Structure formats: C-alpha cells, structure tokens
Amino acid sequence: MPSRSLVRTEDTHFSGQQPQAVQRALGMLEAVAHLGPGTTAKEIARFAGVPPATAYRMLNLLVAEGFLVRVPDLSGFALGRRTAELARAAADTGPLPSLHDAVEELRSRTRFAIHVASFAGDRLRIVDRDPDHEIAAVGMLSKHLHANALGKVMLAYLPGVRPDPDLRRLTEFTICDPDELIRHLRAVAQGGFAHECQESRIGRAALAVPLRDRSAQVVGGLYLQGADGRVQPDDALVGFLVDGAERLTGMV
Structure with missing residues (x-):
C-alpha cells in the first residue's frame, strides 16, 4: 500500500x-x-x-x-x-475552550475593553466584541487602517495589505504622512504591538497585538481599548496582551 x-x-x-x-x-x-x-x-x-x-x-x-x-x-x-x-x-479528545470563553477570561482580568479581530481575506473584521464596551464607530477601523491600532498591526504584518493612499485625517493626531507611517509600522513589527492615541477618535486610546494560527501566521489582532491617558504602552499592559494573544493561538 x-x-x-x-x-x-x-x-x-x-x-x-x-x-x-x-x-x-x-x-x-x-x-x-x-x-x-x-x-x-x-x-x-x-x-x-x-x-x-x-x-x-x-x-x-x-x-x-x-x-x-x-x-x-x-x-x-x-x-x-x-x-x-x-x-x-x-x-x-474532549472539549476545548471556545474563542469567546478564552477572551472572557481575559476580560475578567482588566477594566479595559477587549475585542478580537480577524484578518481573513485581508479584511479587518471584529469577531468577538466586548459585551460591556461597544466600539464607537466600529466601521472606521477597517476603512482607515492607518488610524487605529488593529489596522496598524494588519499593515505591519500582512505584506499584501496597503493603507488607503489618501491617509485621511480623522483627528489632529492622525498620522497622515506616508514616510512617518512607514517608520511607525516598522516600529510595530519590531516591538510586536501597536499603540493608538486619539488618532481615530478624540479621547480614545488603544493597544493591539497580533494573533497567530498554529503555523505562526498572523491571522488577527487582540485589541484593548480605553480612555486616553489610561491606556499606555507600558510593559505591564503590553505584557498582558501578549500573554493573552498566546492563549488565543489557533482560535481565530
């Protein structure tokens, strides 16, 4: 045979x-x-x-x-x-934790909103929303990748995804210069996380880290959102997200 x-x-x-x-x-x-x-x-x-x-x-x-x-x-x-x-x-072999169950466990350990996005087909789509913290203007995330932390992760890790050439200014803090955006995305890829500070909405800040499948391909993002001044790219908060992303490997 x-x-x-x-x-x-x-x-x-x-x-x-x-x-x-x-x-x-x-x-x-x-x-x-x-x-x-x-x-x-x-x-x-x-x-x-x-x-x-x-x-x-x-x-x-x-x-x-x-x-x-x-x-x-x-x-x-x-x-x-x-x-x-x-x-x-x-x-x-036995029941495995669902994506929602695993994310809910993360939510129980932080006061900030936690959302999960999929990048399947080179499209940013929220697949698990925090039931206690709705995303304001969620449609803006996929339309303006350059202006939010999830979009930056997508741009930094998926070679086939490109930002809108227009780089529309949503707030006074939005990165609209192509060269500055390139430098920013390189830092995202090197650091393993993206930070958003009032770039898509005044008063809102966020962090995002990549989510991977079992073959280590980036297939989504873990998004932590809160008020400006409270969500900072400090070691503790970034570490919490990175650890959470490892727990979600292969679930998105």
Missing part, C-alpha cells in the same frame, strides 16, 4: 525544507477553513503567504491526499474528507 504521508521528499522538491513545507501546507488548509468553500488558489496563496507556484504544487498534493477537494465547477477548493476526520478525532 502506498504511503499516505503529507509531504514526500521525492515528489515535492522542496530542497530538503520539509518543516517549512509542512507549515505552508497547514497554512493553506487554514486558509480554506477561514475563507470557506470555493476559495481560489490565488486567495489561498495570499492568505498563507506562499508563492503561487509553490501553492499550486502543494494544493495538488493536498487534493491527492484527500485533505482538500475541488469544488464542482473547479473554480476553487474546499476541505476534504481527511481534514474532516482529523476534526472529528480532535473533538473526541
């Missing part, structure tokens, strides 16, 4: 970089899981951060192994039988 291993040295030709190949394959499976049936090869490659040529080879392998299937009109992909079998096996 032929081997059913996911990555075969003789037919994948990844120059001996099997660990990286496995990470990429898992990232592509997660792309289909997040983006849904019919996701195209181009969308999967962009989501997983995989070069298109590599993505096409690995998608063919994942289809051949039963982890993915092609949708009936052949325009995209969906999760396959073997992926469903793994999901059922994982569920049988």
